[in-house]
Amino acid sequence: MDICFIDLTVEFLAVAFHSILYYANVYPKSIFETRRKYSIVVYHSIHPEVNQYIDMCLRSISECFKTGHLSRVVFAITDDGHHPLLKFVFDFHKNVCFDDAKDAYLVQTEQNLRAFLLKLSSISEKFNKLPEDISFTVYLHTNESTAVAITTNPSLEDFPLIENEENTAESSEILPLRSFPVRSYNMDVYMEMMTL
Template sequence: MDNCFIDVTVEFLAVAFHNILYYVSVYPATIFEMRKKYSIVVYRSKHPEVNQYIDLCLKSVAECLKNGTLKRVEFAVTNEDYTPLVKFVFDFDKNAVYDENADAYLVQAEQNLRAFSLNLSTISNKLQNLPENKSFTVFLHTNESTAVSIASNPDLEDFPLVEIEDKVDELEKILPLRRFILRGYSIDAYVELK
């Protein structure tokens, strides 16, 4: 797996996760600080426990990407019973053809990451009717051998992996956010509303 792809993807997901928390108001705006990324203002949590959980999630994402087994990441905003209310989905698909010289300096990738972040801020008004008492969970879709590998990795032992049954939920609405190519992979980002 391309280390550049892993690094850029993990950095992108970190920005996405923190901004989702901010725009969906999972936590009060006072625990966030403004930063600049992709030439725009983004938000990052200042809360150590929230940051620790997100960092553990991202380490697990990086491990799955290294193994080439990550198919999907779901960032679910949940109610007080931990039932998903809305999911921010990131689907990963390896492209059959990859030109190493295409976007060698990641200019197009940065423009797509900026566009994703801007799209996220524009759909936030559609997500304001969520209950006040909410939380979040991150789901990684990978295979069993990678899950076992992560569970036995001492650096990731604080990140619990729980296998869930594959089930199909009825969705009321899907909001596409962005599809972009990054180092031989396509990433589709969209929102599933219940």
């Protein structure tokens, strides 16, 4: 697995997760601080427990990427019963036409990551319909052997993966957000608003 892809993607997902929490008003605005990333202002939680949970999710994502068996990450905004109301889906596909010399300095990649974050802020009015008592969950789509390897990893033993056996709710609206290459992979990002 391309370690540069893993580092770039995990870093981007960290910024995306914190930004989604901010724009969806999952937590009060007062627990966020502004930072600069990809030449724009982004929001980052300063709450230790929220940050610890996100960091553990990102470490699990990184470990799954290293096995080469992570096809999708879903960041779901959930109601008080932990049912998804809104999903941000990050799909990963191997780019068979990858040219190592193209975008060697990652300028185009940074522009695409910035464009996603700007798009996220521009659609934030769609989050106004969410109830007040909401939370979030991160779903990783991987295979069974990778899940077992993650659960036996000593650095992640306090953060086990749990198999999701719920039926998937039907979405009422799908909004494509961005599709772009990141090194040897293509990333497709879209938002699903669930039928209530």
